Amino acid sequence: MTEIKLLIIDDDEGFCRILKRRLEQHDIDVAVAHSASQALSAGDEFDVVLLDMMLGNDNGLSLIEPITRHIQPKHLIVLTGYASIATTVEAMKRGATDYLTKPVGTSELLSRIRGEEVDTDVSETQRLSPSQIEWEHIQRALHDNDGNISKTARDLGMHRRTLQRKLAKRSPH
Structure with missing residues (x-):
């Protein structure tokens, strides 16, 4: 080998x-x-x-x-x-x-x-939880807005601080 x-x-x-x-x-x-x-x-x-x-x-x-x-x-x-x-x-x-x-x-x-x-059969059959779906939606909106928190919050219909709290809560750090 x-x-x-x-x-x-x-x-x-x-x-x-x-x-x-x-x-x-x-x-x-x-x-x-x-x-x-x-x-x-x-x-x-x-x-x-x-x-x-x-x-x-x-x-x-x-x-x-x-x-x-x-x-x-x-x-x-x-x-x-x-x-x-x-x-x-x-x-x-x-x-x-x-x-x-x-x-x-x-x-x-x-x-x-x-x-x-x-073997990806197991992971492909697992369903996303509601919080994972929300996280994915937030990440997609952030990506579409080039990381602009204020614009993303407006697009998602939430306050900027609420979005910041959600991001900090799930942050990898």
Whole structure:
């Protein structure tokens, strides 16, 4: 089996240390970058890139295109603390090949890294809860309004502070 070269781009140093240790036990050569500049100077010989959606002051989505242009990985997997349909679609449009929500199990992550088929029957049959549907609707409206909270609140027919509270309550931080 050929060794896979993987780059983790995540600002959480503890998470990176643990993930690196877990993946190296499975014959994966792991490098780590904690910022966009570190990622773009890490070299260009990676088979897979794991990109965190929230990278300090940078948005992982804005890094997808420069990373795919510079590194040209076979797989670019976006990791996030809380996924939404809007950000998943946007990540795929920009060039991501996969999208995973933290925490992710080692076996599932290894399957995705290796490009193996993943059984999605279980997740496809699960229904969204009302709060998940609301979150998805808010995320879509935010995306359509380029992140403008005031305009999004007006479009959703709610007070700006109410929207801010809902976003803070479900925030990945």
